[in-house]
Amino acid sequence: MDGSAVKAILFDLDDTLIDTSRAGGVAMRKTGELLKTTLGLDDVTVSTVCEKFKQKLFLESFDPTAGRSIDEVRVGHWEESIQEAVGSRSTHPLAVQCYHLWKNSRLEFLSMSPETRDLLTHLRRTYKLLLLTNGDAQVQREKLKAVGCEEFFDAIVIGGEHAEQKPSPSIFRLCFSKLGVEAKDCVMVGDSLDTDIKGAFNAGVLATVWINRTGGVPNGSVKPDFTVPTVLELPGILAQIERR
Incomplete structure (x- = not known):
């Protein structure tokens, strides 16, 4: 040396x-299928929800001292994305499912x-x-x-x-x-x-x-x-x- x-x-x-992008793509497709089967959404609406989540992720500014964990923040991203695309129905349980499926699938394929x-x-x-x-x-x-x-x-x-x-x-x-x-x-x-x-x-x-x-x-x-x-x-x- x-x-x-x-x-x-x-x-x-x-x-x-x-290749985080590839793993993220696989995770997003799996989460999209969950949204499609759970809410009966068409492909365009599913794509809209996923794109909204990705945009929130891209713009994310996380403060670990603010009292919320990163997991809670990202569940919120999914909940907001679903509500913005399909209406104001209660979606928190589904958002929790989406987040953990997306997160765990991404880690699995990394x-x-x-x-x-x-x-x-x-x-x-x-x-x-x-x-x-x-x-x-x-x-x-x-x-x-x-x-x-x-x-x-x-x-x-x-x-x-x-x-x-x-x-x-x-x-x-x-x-x-x-x-x-x-x-x-x-x-x-x-x-x-x-x-x-x-x-x-x-x-x-x-x-x-x-x-x-x-x-x-x-x-x-x-x-x-x-x-x-x-x-x-x-x-x-x-x-x-x-x-x-």
């Missing part, structure tokens, strides 16, 4: 190391591929590895338990357990401190331009690697140093960095 320009790699979790596990095992022989993920602490810890990937990392930092999350420079500085390295020693790997790439760039890392699964074009003021469709191409990127 001492002769390497790169000493540490910071990885995002969702849609970088694990996995880290054998190829990714092999990659992390290989990289850890040369580099320090840290997992840096945004999100509520309970939710992300449940994902880590479901996937069983803690063993691959020298440290794990979950944004919801700290005052600030990505792209704040403070959480990147925390990561550097945990690994005993400087920003210039690190590469950040993630799928979000706004949080992973922008945050790491502002924190002064050596290089950023954007996981672009969809083939989209980066936009905004911050451009990744490297773009790949899968984390499995990271060894080739690291070789390029070392040759610079």
Whole structure:
């Protein structure tokens, strides 16, 4: 490691190391079937309910000190989504069912591929590895338990357990401190331009690697140093960095 320009790699979790979007899609389809059979809804209305839930999830701002658990908040998302789409009938028991089916199905289908596990095992022989993920602490810890990937990392930092999350420079500085390295020693790997790439760039890392699964074009003021469709191409990127 001492002769390497790169000493540490910071990885995002969702849609970088694990396919959270795919698992979420499976979970949403199963929950949609529950709604369809329970309420006798047509496909369009079911789709509307699910899209409303996804939008609430995307806009979610959870305060763990507010007196409600993340589970209660997300049951509320389902209850509101059903009421907004089909009317004001009492839906709390169904919302509880929807939430737990969606949550448990998503966790069930989350996995880290054998190829990714092999990659992390290989990289850890040369580099320090840290997992840096945004999100509520309970939710992300449940994902880590479901996937069983803690063993691959020298440290794990979950944004919801700290005052600030990505792209704040403070959480990147925390990561550097945990690994005993400087920003210039690190590469950040993630799928979000706004949080992973922008945050790491502002924190002064050596290089950023954007996981672009969809083939989209980066936009905004911050451009990744490297773009790949899968984390499995990271060894080739690291070789390029070392040759610079």
